[in-house]
Structures are given as structure tokens and as C-alpha cells.
Amino acid sequence: MPIRNFKRFVSEAVSNIFKNGLMSIASLFITVACLFILGVFLVVTINLNYISKQVADQCQIQVYITREASNTGQIQNISNQIKTIEGISDIEFKRGEDTFAEFKAGLSEEERASYNGLPDNVIDDSFKITLHDISEAGAISERISTISGVSRVENRQDMINIVYSITNAVRHVSVWIILIFMFISVFIISNTIKLALYARRKEINIMKYVGATDSFIRWPFMIEGMLVGIAGAIIAYFIVQSCYSAGVAALNSTPTMSLLTLRAFGEIWHMILIPFVLVGVLIGAIGSALSIRKYLKV
Amino acid sequence: MILFENVSKTYENGVVALHDVDLFIDKGEFVFLVGSSAAGKSTMIRLMMKEIEPTSGNIVINGVDVCSLSRREIPFFRRTIGVVFQDYRLLPNKTAYDNIAYAMEIVGASRREIRRQVPNVLSMVGLTHKANMYPNELSGGEQQRVSIARAIVNNPAVLIADEPTGNLDPETAKGIMELMDDINRRGTTIIMATHAENIVNTMQKRVIRVESGAISRDDKKGGYSYAN
Ligand SMILES: Nc1ncnc2c1ncn2[C@@H]1O[C@H](COP(=O)(O)OP(=O)(O)OP(=O)(O)O)[C@@H](O)[C@H]1O
Ligand SMILES: [Mg+2]
Numbered sequence: 001m002p003i004r005n006f007k008r009f010v011s012e013a014v015s016n017i018f019k020n021g022l023m024s025i026a027s028l029f030i031t032v033a034c035l036f037i038l039g040v041f042l043v044v045t046i047n048l049n050y051i052s053k054q055v056a057d058q059c060q061i062q063v064y065i066t067r068e069a070s071n072t073g074q075i076q077n078i079s080n081q082i083k084t085i086e087g088i089s090d091i092e093f094k095r096g097e098d099t100f101a102e103f104k105a106g107l108s109e110e111e112r113a114s115y116n117g118l119p120d121n122v123i124d125d126s127f128k129i130t131l132h133d134i135s136e137a138g139a140i141s142e143r144i145s146t147i148s149g150v151s152r153v154e155n156r157q158d159m160i161n162i163v164y165s166i167t168n169a170v171r172h173v174s175v176w177i178i179l180i181f182m183f184i185s186v187f188i189i190s191n192t193i194k195l196a197l198y199a200r201r202k203e204i205n206i207m208k209y210v211g212a213t214d215s216f217i218r219w220p221f222m223i224e225g226m227l228v229g230i231a232g233a234i235i236a237y238f239i240v241q242s243c244y245s246a247g248v249a250a251l252n253s254t255p256t257m258s259l260l261t262l263r264a265f266g267e268i269w270h271m272i273l274i275p276f277v278l279v280g281v282l283i284g285a286i287g288s289a290l291s292i293r294k295y296l297k298v
Numbered sequence: 299m300i301l302f303e304n305v306s307k308t309y310e311n312g313v314v315a316l317h318d319v320d321l322f323i324d325k326g327e328f329v330f331l332v333g334s335s336a337a338g339k340s341t342m343i344r345l346m347m348k349e350i351e352p353t354s355g356n357i358v359i360n361g362v363d364v365c366s367l368s369r370r371e372i373p374f375f376r377r378t379i380g381v382v383f384q385d386y387r388l389l390p391n392k393t394a395y396d397n398i399a400y401a402m403e404i405v406g407a408s409r410r411e412i413r414r415q416v417p418n419v420l421s422m423v424g425l426t427h428k429a430n431m432y433p434n435e436l437s438g439g440e441q442q443r444v445s446i447a448r449a450i451v452n453n454p455a456v457l458i459a460d461e462p463t464g465n466l467d468p469e470t471a472k473g474i475m476e477l478m479d480d481i482n483r484r485g486t487t488i489i490m491a492t493h494a495e496n497i498v499n500t501m502q503k504r505v506i507r508v509e510s511g512a513i514s515r516d517d518k519k520g521g522y523s524y525a526n
Contacts, residue, residue: 004409
């Protein structure tokens with residue numbers, strides 16, 4: 001496409017956007033709505049991945065050993081037995097005194113006072129075990145508890161299970177919701193464009209009669225669609241940004257979120273903006289090209 | 299140069315619009331197509347610009363076998379003929395000037411050529427002062443002048459017009475015909491379908507009468523009716 005034509009097409013497209021104001025606004029509105037849904041999907045997915053990573057990092061098992069075993073020097077032996085179990089990435093021994101000291105360090109002055117009468121070795125020695133895959137926590141805990149010298153195995157399986165089932169459920173559901181929504185959006189958008197073009201089919205007809213080639217007619221329409229797509233992407237981006245910031249602020253003030261954090265918008269803005277612009281441009285261009293095909297057959 | 303050889307056209311719904319038409323129009327001629335409604339005049343014109351395909355037969359325009367043109371070649375073929383319609387068919391979002399310029403833009407004319415040629419044809423059709431008006435701000439006669447200007451701006455060898463004066467009062471129609479005559483005198487072949495009896499009678503040009511899909515009369519210097 002010669003530069004001269006490109007300039008023509010762009011100015012043609014821009015003037016058409018304003019001359020067909022109502023249809024442009026309708027297309028813009030639908031693009032924004034479609035991209036907003038995509039944005040919700042992106043934000044949810046990004047944060048679910050982030051949360052499951054946090055959960056995975058907290059995916060540790062605490063194995064307490066009997067005082068008798070500690071005193072008879074079986075710690076190394078128990079550690080070796082644990083290491084033979086598959087799925088363990090790290091094992092760390094911790095003396096009971098250290099655990100107690102750490103625990104007390106996390107308390108306030110007054111709270112700490114109430115523990116002062118206790119001996120230093122009130123807590124048993126333990127192993128802190130990190131797993132490769134959090135979903136194996138239950139099975140591995142069970143195997144470890146059969147080792148002699150182990151008094152008790154603590155894992156946060158209950159919490160892990162809850163977070164995991166929510167994550168999985170949301171992931172599955174959101175994929176379906178998005179697929180369905182994308183389908184509906186593409187349908188609505190291409191129909192909006194078709195409607196817009198129906199009003200302009202006479203115009204297209206005239207262009208054909210005067211001897212314009214298909215691509216000469218198509219380009220301004222496609223550029224028009226792309227420009228509306230970009231505008232929609234930018235509007236949708238700012239809507240997502242403000243909703244996200246408000247949503248994160250609200251969630252972070254609830255007690256359930258004290259253990260987990262959500263990503264700040266500043267960290268993920270490009271993961272929203274880039275797909276938005278790409279999808280917006282694509283929807284506009286493909287939507288226009290597909291819808292105009294019918295009217296070019298004159 | 300326009301040649302029809304055994305051209306027949308049956309529409310999809312079974313209506314036989316043309317039956318075995320032979321026709322030859324030489325370069326530089328001015329030809330009226332007359333005949334009652336539904337005779338097949340518009341069908342002939344739509345065949346000439348390849349808006350529709352003949353069911354059988356051959357059509358040659360300016361040496362181009364129209365029937366064998368591929369889809370991609372059609373735009374380039376259409377640029378060699380100017381077309382004028384009863385309902386003007388101007389782009390509503392463009393001014394008179396831009397409507398004419400558009401026809402030059404599609405053939406890849408430079409800005410300079412456009413700036414030189416468009417005012418030329420605008421003054422030829424007498425609309426220099428209305429160049430920046432939109433079609434809905436112009437009268438029917440003025441719109442038709444713009445559409446004629448658009449049709450001739452690329453100097454086509456052939457100008458085809460389907461009832462160009464159909465929506466105009468006799469006085470305005472007369473002005474349009476003077477313009478057409480002018481264009482013809484510059485060497486452009488003109489084919490014009492019309493019902494306007496007095497126009498045909500005063501112009502004294504070749505008249506081809508179409509009746510029920512066939513050519514019933516062809517007079518070198520004719521009038522509208524049999525009596526002439
Ligand atoms: N697109 C079409 N599909 C089916 N039949 C058509 C179509 N266009 C025209 N016809 C039929 O073909 C015949 C010739 O029509 P055409 O338009 O060529 O007549 P015409 O001579 O131009 O008439 P008028 O003077 O009223 O404009 C008519 O019987 C008409 O009904
Ligand atoms: Mg007709």
C-alpha cells in the first residue's frame with residue numbers, strides 16, 4: 001500500500017468514525033464490555049497463579065519427634081528415613097528450644113509474660129519439610145507418621161485443600177465463562193459492524209461502481225475498526241484499573257486475606273494493557289474485514 | 299466501441315429480460331436507448347458495466363471481452379467507463395469536490411493531478427461555486443451534474459447513463475443534455491437510456507428502441523416515436 005493511500009485511508013477512517021458517530025459509539029461500547037470481561041479473566045488468573053504460588057511456598061509439613069528419640073540420638077536416623085520418601089524437596093531440623101524462642105519473639109510483651117514460667121524445652125524437636133507438590137501433603141504426612149520416633153505430624157492440609165479447590169474451581173469456571181463470553185462478544189461485535197455496514201452498503205456499492213478495488217474500499221473500514229478497537233482498549237484498561245484498585249483495597253481489609261497477598265496493579269498493568277490493545281485491534285480489523293466481505297460482492 | 303453478440307439475459311426468477319440481442323455502437327457515437335417500462339434497457343446497461351452476467355452471448359467494450367473478466371479485473375474495467383444513474387449515487391459523507399476527487403483517488407492519481415482536474419470538471423458542469431457542499435445540500439439537477447463530473451473526470455472512452463434526467467424538471471434536464479452533448483463532442487461515446495420523448499426528439503441522435511427484450515428499431519437520426 002503506497003504511503004499516499006495510507007494517509008488517505010487513515011483520514012477517511014477518522015472522518016468516518018465521527019460521521020457515523022452512533023455506530024462508532026455502539027461498537028466502542030461493545031468492545032469495552034468485551035475487553036472488560038477479558039480483563040476480569042486476566043486479573044483473576046494472574047492472582048490465582050500468584051496465590052497458588054504463595055500457597056505452594058507455604059507448603060510445609062512440621063514433623064515432631066518424641067523426646068525419647070531426641071535423647072537417644074535417633075535424629076539423623078529419622079531424617080534419613082524421611083529423605084527416602086519421594087516428593088520431598090527440603091528437610092530442616094529445628095530444636096524445640098529454637099521453635100519456642102521464635103514463637104515467643106512473635107508475641108507482645110504482655111503475652112510473652114504468661115509463658116515465662118515454662119521451661120525452654122517445652123516444645124519437642126521437629127523437622128520442617130518442604131514438598132515438591134502440595135497435593136501430596138496428606139499421603140506423605142501419613143507415611144512419615146509411621147516412622148518410629150515420630151510423635152506427630154502437622155500439616156496445613158485443611159487450608160491447602162480449601163485454597164486449592166477454590167483455585168481449581170475458579171480456573172475451570174472462568175475458562176468456560178470466558179469462552180462463552182468471547183463467543184458472544186465476537187458475535188455481537190461482528191453484527192454491530194454488519195449493521196453499521198448495512199447502513200453504508202449503498203456507499204460501498206457506489207465505490208464499486210466507480211471502480212474502486214476491494215482493498216481500496218476495505219482498508220478505511222478496517223482502520224476504522226482498529227481505531228475503535230484501540231480506543232476501546234484504552235477505556236477498558238482504565239476501567240479495569242480503577243475497579244482492580246478498589247477491589248484489592250476492599251479484599252485486603254478482610255481477615256481471610258491476611259495470609260495471602262494480591263498483586264499490585266503497578267506490577268501487572270502491562271499484562272492487561274498489551275492484550276487489550278492486541279485483542280481490540282484484532283477484533284476491529286477482523287470484524288470489519290469479515291463483515292464487509294458480503295457487501296463487496298457487487 | 300460497444301458490441302453485443304446474441305446476448306440473452308434471464309434473471310434468476312425466470313424473467314427473460316433480453317433475448318438474442320445484437321448491437322454495435324461505434325466510438326464517439328451518441329445513442330439513446332428507448333422503450334417502454336420493463337423492456338430491458340436497464341438490463342443492457344447493467345450488462346455493459348458488468349453488474350450482471352449475460353445468460354448467453356458476448357459483450358465487448360473498448361476491445362475488452364467483458365464476460366471473461368475476472369473478479370479482480372472488474373474495478374479496472376469499470377474505470378474505463380463512466381456511469382450516471384437516475385438517483386445520482388453520490389457518497390453522502392463527501393462534498394461535491396470530494397466525490398469527484400474520490401474517483402481520481404481510486405485510480406491512484408496524485409494530489410497535484412486531483413487539484414488540477416477536479417476544478418476543471420466542476421467548472422465544466424457549472425458548479426465551481428458549490429464545490430464544498432454535501433449532496434443533501436444540492437438540488438437534484440446539481441447532484442446529477444456532480445455525478446456526471448465524477449463519471450468523466452478520468453476521461454473514460456464511454457459514458458453510460460440510465461435515465462439521468464428521470465428525476466429532473468424539463469428545464470434542468472435540458473441543461474444536463476447540453477452537458478452530455480458537450481462531453482460527446484469531446485469524443486466520449488455516450489449511451490443513454492431514457493423515457494424523455496422531447497429530449498430524444500430535439501437531440502436528433504441515433505435511437506435504439508427496445509421492446510420485450512429485443513431491439514425493434516434502430517434509427518441513425520431518430521425521434522422517440524414511430525411517427526418520427
Ligand atoms: N434483478 C432482477 N431480478 C429479476 N428480474 C429483474 C431484475 N431486474 C429487472 N428484472 C426484470 O427484467 C425486465 C427488464 O427490466 P429492466 O429494468 O431492464 O427494464 P427497463 O427497460 O429498464 O424498464 P424501465 O424503463 O422501467 O426502467 C423486467 O421484466 C424486470 O422485471
Ligand atoms: Mg430502467
